[in-house]
Amino acid sequence: MAYRIQEDRLGAAFDCAADDAVLRAGLRAGLPLAYECNAGGCGTCKFELLEGEIADLWPAAPGLSERDRGRRRHLACQSRPTSDCRIRMIGRGEADAAPLPARLDATLEAVADLTHDMREFRFRTARPASFLPGQYALLSLPGLASMRAYSMSNVANEEGEWHFIVRRVRGGAATSVLFDLRPGTCAVLDGPYGRAYLRAATARNVVCIAGGSGLSPMIGIARGLDRLGPQHGGSFDFFYGGRSADDICGEAMLRDLPRLGNRLRFHPIVSGEDSRWAGRTGLVHELVADLPPETFSHADFYLAGPPPMAEAVVSLLARGRSVPAERIHYDRFF
Ligand SMILES: Cc1cc2nc3c(=O)[nH]c(=O)nc-3n(C[C@H](O)[C@H](O)[C@H](O)COP(=O)(O)OP(=O)(O)OC[C@H]3O[C@@H](n4cnc5c(N)ncnc54)[C@H](O)[C@@H]3O)c2cc1C
Numbered sequence: 046m047a048y049r050i051q052e053d054r055l056g057a058a059f060d061c062a063a064d065d066a067v068l069r070a071g072l073r074a075g076l077p078l079a080y081e082c083n084a085g086g087c088g089t090c091k092f093e094l095l096e097g098e099i100a101d102l103w104p105a106a107p108g109l110s111e112r113d114r115g116r117r118r119h120l121a122c123q124s125r126p127t128s129d130c131r132i133r134m135i136g137r138g139e140a141d142a143a144p145l146p147a148r149l150d151a152t153l154e155a156v157a158d159l160t161h162d163m164r165e166f167r168f169r170t171a172r173p174a175s176f177l178p179g180q181y182a183l184l185s186l187p188g189l190a191s192m193r194a195y196s197m198s199n200v201a202n203e204e205g206e207w208h209f210i211v212r213r214v215r216g217g218a219a220t221s222v223l224f225d226l227r228p229g230t231c232a233v234l235d236g237p238y239g240r241a242y243l244r245a246a247t248a249r250n251v252v253c254i255a256g257g258s259g260l261s262p263m264i265g266i267a268r269g270l271d272r273l274g275p276q277h278g279g280s281f282d283f284f285y286g287g288r289s290a291d292d293i294c295g296e297a298m299l300r301d302l303p304r305l306g307n308r309l310r311f312h313p314i315v316s317g318e319d320s321r322w323a324g325r326t327g328l329v330h331e332l333v334a335d336l337p338p339e340t341f342s343h344a345d346f347y348l349a350g351p352p353p354m355a356e357a358v359v360s361l362l363a364r365g366r367s368v369p370a371e372r373i374h375y376d377r378f379f
């Protein structure tokens with residue numbers, strides 16, 4: 046069963062299955078709707094409900110304020126229609142070059158530990174894995190009512206492989222289930238989503254900045270650059286921030302990429318006191334600030350991680366170093 050959604054800002058209509066969310070159905074129909082996290086955290090996908098009824102998937106989602114709720118505003122990523130609806134998106138979205146998202150059955154094929162709390166999960170779908178480097182998918186895990194977003198660390202492939210690097214969150218509802226899954230388990234994968242993907246035609250230098258679990262999409266961007274080969278002749282700086290020496294990983298995966306060669310510079314930094322760590326200490330944006338001035342005027346910046354880290358880096362780049370918004374691409378991990 047599907048409902049008809051009329052969206053007044055774009056003047057377009059689309060069908061939304063009764064078990065789908067308004068945002069994802071609109072994106073599946075190819076509409077350039079405004080969104081970022083797909084997880085109820087950022088508030089980018091707000092809309093006003095003009096006619097009809099919806100069910101809220103997460104009534105307490107932090108992306109919506111009490112004032113919004115009083116004005117019949119909802120989050121499109123957390124809204125399921127229960128009738129035909131007329132809505133008006135608040136923000137303006139942008140058209141993108143990514144494949145349209147689809148819901149696919151996936152099987153967990155393999156897992157591998159990277160650190161004490163980071164693990165790579167390899168899922169396979171029957172259809173080719175079609176996405177741009179740096180994008181994410183939503184995983185529906187057995188026994189869990191709500192989906193979670195995870196970014197792909199690999200690149201598109203005919204074999205249907207989707208790789209995710211995930212950090213275990215102590216007491217986390219989804220990661221507790223995910224880290225207990227055995228290969229062979231089935232899940233539903235919905236994607237790809239996200240607009241912080243590698244701009245393929247770039248001849249400019251590239252800087253990737255990851256904090257904690259933000260490693261996965263930045264490794265995906267690096268693998269995408271490697272696949273571009275000589276089409277990308279610029280330098281490549283990769284910053285990774287962790288809390289302790291035990292958290293630092295990723296360099297071996299980057300050094301494995303044959304075409305990046307000596308264009309790659311890896312810059313790790315640890316924020317906590319750790320007597321075993323001989324490198325730089327502090328927050329990742331403090332290390333980024335030391336890049337030479339010409340990098341800020343010429344490079345494309347990609348970043349991923351927790352909202353405070355993303356906000357500190359974006360503030361440094363946009364306000365501190367005057368990097369224009371079209372050269373900064375990021376996902377905040379709510
Ligand atoms: C775009 C994006 C990409 C991400 N990529 C990665 C990645 O590559 N690797 C990685 O380790 N993590 C990633 N994350 C974080 C990941 O989605 C989870 O938030 C994280 O794994 C913790 O989940 P948890 O359920 O274990 O923790 P919990 O603390 O139980 O839940 C954390 C998050 O789940 C969501 N949530 C909580 N309750 C509900 C509810 N009732 N309904 C809907 N949502 C709810 C909220 O966003 C909350 O912040 C990404 C997040 C986003 C938004």
Ligand code: FES
Pocket residue numbers: 079080081082083084085086087088089090091108120121122123
């Ligand atoms: S995209 Fe809906 S709250 Fe972030």
